[in-house]
Amino acid sequence: AQSVSQHNHHVILSEAASLELGCNYSYGGTVNLFWYVQYPGQHLQLLLKYFSGDPLVKGIKGFEAEFIKSKFSFNLRKPSVQWSDTAEYFCAVMLPAAGNKLTFGGGTRVLVKP
Amino acid sequence: DAGVTQSPTHLIKTRGQQVTLRCSPKSGHDTVSWYQQALGQGPQFIFQYYEEEERQRGNFPDRFSGHQFPNYSSELNVNALLLGDSALYLCASSFWGAQGNNEQFFGPGTRLTVL
Structure with missing residues (x-):
């Protein structure tokens, strides 16, 4: 069964700092990749997704992610964070051959200090 | 356009009880x-x-069961509740026709506490 690993459980940084969150998955076939964000008190929202094509994906709120197939990775980045980026971030994988099931990583809590 | 809705927001049950959670998908979606x-x-x-x-x-386990209605809404039932069933239960909707290549939209969740 596929699995998703997010190596950082907690990240604390100051406003304007750069953010990079790691995500690795354990499936060798075709995958669809997602980053979801959960702001305090809000529901899961999609930040960005990768299905095919350009491995550098741009999402909402200035986030981007790079799919590196050889490393089974899909890391999330933002050049300059804001206090409003404080949230929990989840990486997720979907196997198109196995239907619509999402497998999530354990999440990374990001705290941006003003 | 309403997104995914779930009810109730919060629920407190005791061990051994049964619970039903409800979900209405986003308009145009048929999969929950x-x-x-x-x-x-x-x-x-x-x-x-x-x-x-x-x-x-x-x-x-089989204690978790579900149902979908003709209007695409869905229920999640959990029987014989255990303390470990305490969690946030999320419903997500999508369109079956885009199988494997679509986005799931999530509801706000139901917070279940088992005492």
Whole structure:
């Protein structure tokens, strides 16, 4: 069964700092990749997704992610964070051959200090 | 356009009881998936419904069952509740026709506490 690993459980940084969150998955076939964000008190929202094509994906709120197939990775980045980026971030994988099931990583809590 | 809605928002039950959670999908969606998110963890897939049938199931016991209605709304039922069933239960909707290549939209969740 596929699995998703997010190596950082907690990240604390100051406003304007750069953010990079790691995500690795354990499936060798075709995958669809997602980053979801959960702001305090809000529901899961999609930040960005990768299905095919350009491995550098741009999402909402200035986030981007790079799919590196050889490393089974899909890391999330933002050049300059804001206090409003404080949230929990989840990486997720979907196997198109196995239907619509999402497998999530354990999440990374990001705290941006003003 | 209403997004995914879930009810109730919060629920407190005692061990051994049964619970029913409800979900209405986003307009235009016909597929409903349920996830369990324990505190401090990522969501885990429970099962998925399309055309009123369970299409996929995660690693959850038979105490977890579901139903989908003709209007695409869905229920999650949990019998014989255990303390470990305390979690946020998330419903996600999608369009079956884009199978494997679509986005799931999540509801706000139902927070279940088992005492």
